[in-house]
Amino acid sequence: MKKGRIILDRDYQVAKTDPRIFGSFLEHLGRAVYEGIYQPGNKFADENGFRQDTMALIRELNVPVVRYPGGNFVSNYNWEDTVGPRENRPARLDLAWRTMEPNTFGLDEFMDWCRAANTSPMMAINLGTRGAEQARDVIEYCNIEKGSKFSDLRRKYGHEKPHNIRLWCLGNEMDGPWQMGAKTAAEYGRLAEETAKIMRGVDPTIELVACGSCGVGMKTFGTWDATVLDHCYDYVDYLSMHQYFDLTQNADAKDFLANTLSMDAFISSVASICDYVKAVKHSKKTINISFDEWNVWYHSKAADAKREPWCLAPPLLEDIYTFMDALLVGGMLITLLKHADRVKIACLAQLVNVIAPIMTSDTGAWRQTIYWPYLHASLYGRGTVLQTLVDSPKYDSANYTDVPYLDSVAVMDEDRITIFALNRDLEEDMEISCDLRQFAGYHVARHIVMTHDDLEAINTEANPDNVAPADGGNAALQDGKLSAVLGKKSWNVIVLEK
Ligand code: AHR
Numbered sequence: 001m002k003k004g005r006i007i008l009d010r011d012y013q014v015a016k017t018d019p020r021i022f023g024s025f026l027e028h029l030g031r032a033v034y035e036g037i038y039q040p041g042n043k044f045a046d047e048n049g050f051r052q053d054t055m056a057l058i059r060e061l062n063v064p065v066v067r068y069p070g071g072n073f074v075s076n077y078n079w080e081d082t083v084g085p086r087e088n089r090p091a092r093l094d095l096a097w098r099t100m101e102p103n104t105f106g107l108d109e110f111m112d113w114c115r116a117a118n119t120s121p122m123m124a125i126n127l128g129t130r131g132a133e134q135a136r137d138v139i140e141y142c143n144i145e146k147g148s149k150f151s152d153l154r155r156k157y158g159h160e161k162p163h164n165i166r167l168w169c170l171g172n173e174m175d176g177p178w179q180m181g182a183k184t185a186a187e188y189g190r191l192a193e194e195t196a197k198i199m200r201g202v203d204p205t206i207e208l209v210a211c212g213s214c215g216v217g218m219k220t221f222g223t224w225d226a227t228v229l230d231h232c233y234d235y236v237d238y239l240s241m242h243q244y245f246d247l248t249q250n251a252d253a254k255d256f257l258a259n260t261l262s263m264d265a266f267i268s269s270v271a272s273i274c275d276y277v278k279a280v281k282h283s284k285k286t287i288n289i290s291f292d293e294w295n296v297w298y299h300s301k302a303a304d305a306k307r308e309p310w311c312l313a314p315p316l317l318e319d320i321y322t323f324m325d326a327l328l329v330g331g332m333l334i335t336l337l338k339h340a341d342r343v344k345i346a347c348l349a350q351l352v353n354v355i356a357p358i359m360t361s362d363t364g365a366w367r368q369t370i371y372w373p374y375l376h377a378s379l380y381g382r383g384t385v386l387q388t389l390v391d392s393p394k395y396d397s398a399n400y401t402d403v404p405y406l407d408s409v410a411v412m413d414e415d416r417i418t419i420f421a422l423n424r425d426l427e428e429d430m431e432i433s434c435d436l437r438q439f440a441g442y443h444v445a446r447h448i449v450m451t452h453d454d455l456e457a458i459n460t461e462a463n464p465d466n467v468a469p470a471d472g473g474n475a476a477l478q479d480g481k482l483s484a485v486l487g488k489k490s491w492n493v494i495v496l497e498k
Contacts, residue, residue: 075128082106
């Protein structure tokens with residue numbers, strides 16, 4: 001059996017996690033909104049049409065923030081079409097996903113839904129086909145109490161109190177050639193700067209996210225980010241990052257599970273670019289990271305390429321996640337936590353039906369494999385992240401060298417320490433140890449393990465618990481020394497309580 005060691009020191013702290021690191025994303029895409037969270041007439045829908053079965057799972061996840069309404073969708077979005085009496089709302093062509101958008105669920109419904117789901121909004125504005133004027137109007141509609149054109153319109157439409165949306169994205173993936181109204185870095189940087197200025201004119205208390213390069217593989221990655229920040233540094237708070245992993249880009253499972261190394265390097269690079277611009281500008285302000293799209297995405301791509309255009313809520317991006325995908329998602333969560341000093345917002349893309357932890361049919365809602373590590377991180381990852389040194393045997397794969405079989409991070413809360421640990425060894429268990437003598441008075445409260453014989457195992461409506469965690473681990477704490485055996489290919493959450 002391989003051996004690994006986790007080294008912790010209570011004084012070596014990365015940062016307190018911003019709870020928004022456990023955020024998610026709902027785009028008007030496929031069956032995310034329609035049928036996912038909103039389905040009037042469904043037996044699970046309440047009087048607003050909000051699906052209560054989905055809502056219960058979202059509440060269980062304790063999702064602190066939900067990005068909306070896109071994604072690529074936002075770059076052709078007319079918010080005015082989505083408010084007011086439903087019978088007056090026009091259906092529009094969604095050019096991003098080539099579907100029909102009925103606008104029966106709009107901005108005000110989303111805000112009502114957020115309140116019911118116990119979450120908060122992260123609203124994106126359209127900087128593709130539109131610009132600063134629309135941004136000014138929508139923030140006036142949402143955040144001004146009364147007495148102006150758009151705040152009074154909101155009140156007329158039944159929302160007396162302002163929505164008070166604090167967090168806004170200045171467009172989406174504006175460097176992507178697929179984006180409607182894509183821009184050069186200089187064009188976008190200037191637009192983001194002026195739009196931010198105007199939005200802050202309406203409400204100076206908001207926080208703003210500028211679009212970083214939409215992928216580390218983009219030719220302009222790096223120069224895009226630096227140029228954009230060169231323009232808008234003083235007016236924004238976060239730079240966005242997006243990353244999806246696709247098994248077809250990896251040689252095998254070992255290589256796929258090593259992708260967290262690329263995510264880790266990507267975050268370090270973007271933080272360095274933010275700090276480079278800070279230095280050049282002699283600024284005292286630090287720009288942090290909003291990793292507002294991250295996940296595994298590949299299962300549905302071939303089917304999606306064949307869909308008919310202009311359908312209503314077609315099943316798009318419906319990845320059915322495997323146990324192997326869940327292991328990588330666990331590793332990605334560990335990576336985000338390790339960077340808690342710079343990553344302040346992160347959104348698992350997405351939340352329901354579309355590359356999502358939750359799936360629905362007309363007859364129910366169920367948890368995909370990736371639901372579980374996301375739940376564990378959200379429940380146990382709030383607190384102070386400790387610098388977690390890992391001493392582990394390593395392997396090489398097609399795209400990576402020196403990949404530690406063991407990946408881990410620890411989070412300390414008032415009366416609790418949680419160790420998240422991924423054993424990406426597909427053949428062998430690993431015996432781990434951790435000297436916890438500095439942390440007096442704890443006991444092992446739980447050792448949650450998620451594993452499965454079959455890397456390809458999935459959950460379905462008929463068999464929703466095929467891949468699910470259990471309190472089956474053998475972690476033990478004796479004389480301040482923690483020991484445990486982490487099964488081959490397993491996701492582990494060891495919870496120590498006082
Ligand atoms: O999440 C799916 C899509 O991925 C989003 O619309 C877009 O921003 C990204 O390319």
